[in-house]
Amino acid sequence: MTLNLKSQNQKNLLLIFTRNPELGKCKTRLAAKVGDQTALEIYTFLLAHTHAITKEAKATKEVHYSEEIWDDDIWEPAHYHKKIQSGGDLGERMSKAFSDGFEAGYKNIIIIGSDMYDLSTADLNTAFQELDKKPFVIGPAEDGGYYLLGMSKMNSGLFKNKAWGTDTVLKDSLNDLSNEDVKLLKIKNDVDHYEDIQHIKAFEPFLKKLKI
Template structure:
């Protein structure tokens, strides 16, 4: 049984970094090898902005839990995503968190360069005052979702990876107290990185 050292939990969803299986929309332009290298770069960034966060942290892998990875086991608990689609996988992760009696739970992906530790600290602070926190993404989805109790409807009847995810989610929460964070740009396609200096080394 895992021991909670905090009332707050950060869940990080990640894909196993395998060539041809990550950043496939980006790979259309950059090629599979460059897309994989960019994803590994984003994983390192996610590690750097989450390692010192004063919460418990669970990493959820898409395919399998590798024997060796970049996430130190003394900081990050490793788990496997369970479910048919992204919604079901996220719902199951939140359900597991609340089963462990966490009071504030936030989920993020691992492909957001446009985020720092302070953003996550602020999200947890906002969750003390609100029922939900959401970080809108520029593409119409969200890069962060936080809650204090599970609402399964949030994860059903959504067209994941589409521009309607955020608006459909907000409809499910119309009577709840919500804090919308700053809009950020998650990395999915070439236009998301072409003007970002941090990615120029991958594109030359």
């Protein structure tokens, strides 16, 4: 029997932005070093990790696909609503997802990607708890971006005038929130480049066959 997902948690909404795992279309910066096939294998591994840490998070979950909804994949309809990202650049797509969530009546909304091996269920639950105290929560990434953004009120300015995928995103976002109360979480490493994973044991099976 399919569960009524919104009844599980009327307050918290977790947005998970993913790319459809297709050869040559995911982790392109990583693929430049390790090749398309290995990059796909690594991304598939990261998707499985994201599924594992989000499944028991204390929130309603939405998976937002980059290209098209896949019915038969790891995101079970009993636990995840499935949607398509809507908008031009990443900022527009995230803004739309947050706006829709607030309009649906959720109070605390968090967005993450699907390439965070360092992230845990406890991290997500802690972030939601922080949103009960402060209106904004940000998880800074080592590369100058962020791996998590949480809001308890809409701020559309966070999604405008950003050079997405660069090391200025975090700084520019914090400037947008200079007059707001913000909780900064621990700095974590997301996976975009070979250097992000070359010394992490979990990725050794994917890298040991490469001649780099």
